[in-house]
Amino acid sequence: MSNEEILxxxxxxxxxxxxxxQATYPPDMKDQDGADELTRLALEQGIKPAEILxxxxxxxxxKVGQKFSEKKIFVPQMLVSAKAMNSxxxxxxxxxxxxxVQRKGTFIIGTVSGDLHDxxxxxxxxxxxxxxxxxxxxxxxxxxxxxxxxIINHTGAVVGLSALLTTxxxxxxxxxxxxxxxxxxxxxxVGGAPVNESFxxxxxxxxxARDPQGTVHYLNSLVA
Numbered sequence: 001m002s003n004e005e006i007l008x009x010x011x012x013x014x015x016x017x018x019x020x021x022q023a024t025y026p027p028d029m030k031d032q033d034g035a036d037e038l039t040r041l042a043l044e045q046g047i048k049p050a051e052i053l054x055x056x057x058x059x060x061x062x063k064v065g066q067k068f069s070e071k072k073i074f075v076p077q078m079l080v081s082a083k084a085m086n087s088x089x090x091x092x093x094x095x096x097x098x099x100x101v102q103r104k105g106t107f108i109i110g111t112v113s114g115d116l117h118d119x120x121x122x123x124x125x126x127x128x129x130x131x132x133x134x135x136x137x138x139x140x141x142x143x144x145x146x147x148x149x150x151i152i153n154h155t156g157a158v159v160g161l162s163a164l165l166t167t168x169x170x171x172x173x174x175x176x177x178x179x180x181x182x183x184x185x186x187x188x189x190v191g192g193a194p195v196n197e198s199f200x201x202x203x204x205x206x207x208x209a210r211d212p213q214g215t216v217h218y219l220n221s222l223v224a
Contacts, residue, residue, distance in 0.1 A: 019084045034087065107157065
């Protein structure tokens with residue numbers, strides 16, 4: 001296979017959720033190499049890690065995010081695409097750590113204190129990572145202190161606050177306020193089922209996204 005063919009096949013594996021040869025999903029790609037094997041092959045064939053990231057993984061996850069935004073696919077399909085992406089990223093992470101491949105930036109994300117829901121937060125984290133960002137996932141029930149400690153440890157990072165419940169989204173206001181009081185230059189983006197643009201303005205956050213793709217667009221706008 002040519003380099004272009006390998007990159008296209010990696011893109012398709014991630015887009016449609018083909019993790020590896022053993023994976024039976026999707027049925028029409030059964031017994032074919034998946035993102036795992038093809039990424040390894042790409043590196044062995046001399047394709048640069050940055051090219052794999054930019055021309056295959058980022059483009060694939062952009063397609064996945066767009067289809068999710070348009071309700072052409074749903075959470076299960078997005079999760080399996082993210083799993084395929086992660087199987088490829090495993091092979092690229094040594095190049096991130098060595099500095100050979102540069103991330104666009106760092107994104108700190110967590111579900112705010114009092115809220116234990118993580119599906120939406122996890123989807124955003126996976127899509128953002130696939131878009132070329134380093135993701136620091138703080139988990140659920142995250143208070144202001146944990147966010148601020150992560151900001152200290154990751155200078156220049158963007159912060160994402162997630163909440164699923166109306167009873168916990170109010171905690172975004174106090175957390176955003178504490179972050180801004182100590183780190184006024186830090187960009188904060190908020191999201192979650194009950195959150196909207198008006199609430200974003202009310203609590204003084206910098207951005208709002210209704211879905212993972214919206215988060216990627218916001219983050220990319222900061223480094224454009």
